[in-house]
Amino acid sequence: MEYERFTAAELRELKTPRAVDRAELDELLAQLGRNTRSELDGIERGGLTGSERQRELEAVLAAQEYYARELLSTWHEDGTAVAWLAQPQPFRTKCRYLKLDLLRAQASRSQLHRRHLERLQTEGLITWSSAPEAATSAHDGWHAPHPDQWPIEEALERLAPPVVVAVATRLLRVLSRRNQAPRLTPEESRVAGLYQSLELQLTPVSEQDEAFLRGLGGDFTAWKGPLARELNRANSFATAAIKKVLWHVRAGIYLFVVLAPPHRAVLDGTRMDPLLDIVYQPRDALSRDEQRLLQDAPSQLRRERVGAAVDAGGGAIATPLPLEETVGPLHRAEERYATQVPGQAWRPPRFQCVVRCPMHCVTTEGNAHA
């Protein structure tokens, strides 16, 4: 790509924020789109394959996303824009650095980083000057939340119902197409679909289920027994599946809203999938014990509240640990997971942690775009 050459004075002007109207801003966004397409074309011409090509593409799309957000958020904050952000040169430079970031994020280096952090956290030597008020480190500072203030319950009360419904329906769609845990079997997916259609009135009835419903003779209130018979399952099958669906919805609110950065709930199914893998499948990001804690937390916190336990690693709740001994590890696991959620640009991550420490429970001011 041939770059336009600028004088020092021109560069200075391009890099200085100036007031623009919406038409000018829209033109800058359109120019950003042209920069993106040019880089994408270059990748196609380059004939790259495999992970290298994927990394190049990801870097270009991430650069586009960063600059688009930057242009939009600045303009909506104070009506200015930095025209330099729509130039091809900084776009390509950003792509280069993002490629480097992607390389750094690869598993081997993540493991290296994780070992390092584990070491420092274990020794209590991590200090973050941005949170001087946070005497609480990532693994101590336990204080009992108010019984009615567990993060999940609070999130359900705080969020507008359309947001809860949006996350829930997207999650159920993801669970229905997954081949590995957590997932809904095809039969459970049918129950989930009918439940959403008939009882929650969220989604239209599928073609497959229209035929089934015609067989009910107009009485849609008693659909579970006939469905169980059609599926050759016990009568309790639909009820059990519905309970499973609700359990997953609660877990989804926990993973995709409570542990997400403030005002950045996860709605994109393609982002939900890898996050579910982090919590349920063998991955480097979390240990098995940490995964179990995150898997159990939604239901255990809801059922037992203060005074009971989240299982710390045994699977069943055979020997509950005192809450004080369990919440610390859960708090650590939450932080590990929260760093993986898209949009989590803060260190330490910001989310509604189980102990409400001031380090994690920060509102959106002063966000870093690191």
Place this chain on the structure above:
Amino acid sequence: MRMHDDDLTDADLRLVELLSSAPVHDVILDGIVGGFGVEQASEVLARPDWLAYLRTVVAEVAPGRGWLAAATEDGEVGRLNRELLHQAMDVRAPFEAAPRLRVRRDATLTRVTPPWPQPTSADQTSTLRLTGGHATWSIDNLELPPALRFPPQAQPGWVEDLYDQGTAAAIEQGSDSVRVPPLTGEPHPLGRLALGAWLLRWHPGTADPAHPFDEELLRAELGTIAWRHADLLGSTQPARDWLDGTGEALTELARRAGSWSGWRRRLADEVLREARAAQREFAPVASPIRLPMRPSRRVLDGGLALVAGDVSDGSRVGHFAVDPRLVPPRSVEWSESAGLWEITDEGAGPQLHLLVGAGDRPVPGLDVTLELDGEVFRLRLDHGEDGYELSRALRFVPVEVHADVGHPDFPGPVRTAAEVAATHSTVSWIVDERRELFREIDGVGSDAPDLLARPFVAELTAWDPGL
């Protein structure tokens, strides 16, 4: 009428109630994630109830990458997506506010601090003294703007250089909260100088006696950067200081780089070209080429094994850490147990032996403060064949032995073993990560030489002694 399951808990029933209390519009949810088509966008814009739904959801869900991409399209698709995105950004403005620099002032100092966490430990930061102030980079995030300190009445011109004109003006006008300039991926070249200075201080060395870390080469590289940015550093003196005595290292680099290719060759050629240009300018005062100080280093394992193997009945042995902050760079073996003490008694009374492993660049001697059962002795460890050694007869056999090693040119507080271990861990992590990252730099290909965090040639030769 909706049915309720008796088996559901109260909390589940509340959840069911919540789920059944709101609509879901898949078209809008798809658009928030992936962008809207012309038809969908037109419909949303035409229906107030759908627009209200969109605004409700985007209060908690950020516009997805696909929607942002659609808003950069040409034509009607782009126009309609931008229209919708502006509606969303009206709602999200409070949550999308840009990060802000904090500016604190007192009678003697103005401090400008970026909003992201600033490492508080010296081994994770690098501070450059510039004309009329200081700039501090986080080694782990060189691409982020540095923290600054300068006198309140004399804001240096380089504030604009390191941030931008608008930011510098806002600071000068007294703002205590200033929007962070966009991170365009164009970190300031002085960040590279900060990285090199950090490596010069903290690089642990190669632990390979045949190929020690080439400090002179790194100094030459730093000299070229300092020469290029002498205006910001106040003079060419830092460049002169760094380049002084690096002729041999540059000559050796020129010889070795002749067989290199690709981006490594480009890095080496750039260093040689810049160094030659700088030295031409400094020629009248530059010192003659001299051999770099590179004392022979003995393999330590044998020495340590000898001591350990000679332990007789009744003798005692222990390890101790040497704080790398308190000794010259690479003078001591990079290990959390670089020091060894042993008390023996072979009939002539108790003897204390101290041995500290030497690094790539040993110094003639180190100081040691010994505390034996509370009694304090200040002694000197001389560099010998096996490292820094000391043997002394003892008047008594102590129960508690504690040793703190230091060097008079590197004063500082004594730290706990855990703090010293954290420094080892941090430095090793940064250095190891750079090595692993740039071993795969071919994945970045031709971009490598343009990256601020690109390897210094001295690092390349340390990672790959045969290069």
